[in-house]
Amino acid sequence: MPKDDAETAALKNELNELIAKCKEEAKKQADCKLEDKCGDLGAVPKCQLSTKKMLKGHINKVNSVHYSGDSRYCVSGSLDGKLIVWDTWTGNKVQVIPLRSSWVMSVAYSTSGNFVACGGMDNMCTIYDVNNRDASGNAKIVRELAGYEGFLSSCRFLDDRHILTGSGDMKLCVWDLESGKKTTEIEAAHAGDVVSLSLSPDGNQFVTGSVDRTCKLWDVRDCKQKQTFFGHSSDVNCVSFHPSGYAFATGSEDKTARLFDIRSDQQIGHYEPPNKTSGFTSCALSLSGRLLLCGSDDNNIHVWDTLKIQHNGTLGGHENRVTSICMAPNGMALVSSSWDQFVRVWV
Known part of the structure; x- marks a missing residue:
């Protein structure tokens, strides 16, 4: 074996030993199991969500969907090269925004409802002002944020002036939208593609998931890594902060x-679908945090009782892989997108 390969193998073994040691130390601190402590709790009723609105308009796979802060409007991004802003109460299209690249992988709606963002295989994050139109009558492009060496996998607005992005080049970036420049760039944030991110309820922290099978907790204010979490044996496709701010879910x-x-x-919780053959693409928690919902490549959304570690039900209706789900900020509805070209509103 060449010297460099032998050295790399030795370092990998050392790293795996350290991870195993960390897991062992964590186990020593676990004096009980969540399901045992919550065994005397009453079971929650079976999840009865049904499709209230079927949002039809895309003509190709829909890869991402995200709610505005008002819990009424949402934006979806599709491989048909369009962003659509929907009124989820009426099921009507509010705006259709043509994209310069159809390879969209992630969308974000600002809490204020003033801006939407998208990005994907174009290695760029594009910001649109939904309240202003360009000469063609489409939502005006505010910024095109370039500088990635990999695809844009996830983005979330910190406020109307700043956006946080994760990408396939293992980077995390915070951008100032007024100047169009990075205020923070974290190189090698993970040892693989950054796939997903989620902001804490107070906006001071965020958690990331990666193909390196780990999740990491970061502080928004200094963009320093605070904790690393191990457990998954494959890509972490999605993360979602618990409403309490003290925990997060993953798929x-x-x-x-x-x-x-x-x-x-x-x-503290480990959840499996009944068929145990479903990989998870997206996740969300109910407003109370009692229910965990995960979109799956088996075309369904699986639901669990987080405290009793019990499968609570399945939301069926999509005819292809569920790519993204998002809980309304007020907890009253859920939106989901799929490769079947539809967006569903569940109430």
Whole structure:
């Protein structure tokens, strides 16, 4: 074996030993199991969400959907090269925004409802002002944020002036939208593609998931890494902060969803679908945090009771892979997107 390969193999073994040691130390601190402590709790009623609106308009796979802060409007991005802003109460299209690149992978709606963002295989994050139109009558492009060496996998507005992005070049960036420049750039934030991110309820922290099978907690104010969480055995496709701000949920290609507690620095919940053959693409938590919902490549959305670690039901209706789900900020509805070209509103 060449010297460099031998050295790399030795370093990998050392790293794996350290990870195993961290897991062992975490186990020592776990004096009980969540399901045991919550065993005397009453079971939650079976999830009865049904499709209230079927949003039809895209003519290709829909890859991402995200709610505005008012819990009424949402934006969806599709491989048909369009962003559509929807009124989820009426089911009507509010705006159709043509994109310069059809390879959109992630969309974001600002809490204020003034801006939407998207990006994907064009290695760029594009910001649109939904309240202003250009000469063609379409939403005006505010910024095109370039500088990635990989695809844009995820983006979320911190406020109307700043956006946080994760990308396939393992970077995390915070951008100032007025200047169009990075205020923070974290190189090698993960040891693989950054796939997803989620902001804490107070906006001071965020968590990221990666193909390196780990999740990391960061502080928005200094963009320093605070904690690393191990457990998944394959790509972490989605992360979602718990409404309390003290935990977060994940979904993975390893066909499991998990709940990690920040204060105890470890996993406290492990969730599997009944068929145990479903990889998860997206996840969301109910407003109380009692229900965990995960979009799956088996065309369904699976629901669990987070405290009793029990499968609570399945939301069926999509005819292809569920790519993205998003809970309304007020907790009253859920939107989902799919490769079947439709967006569904569940109430």
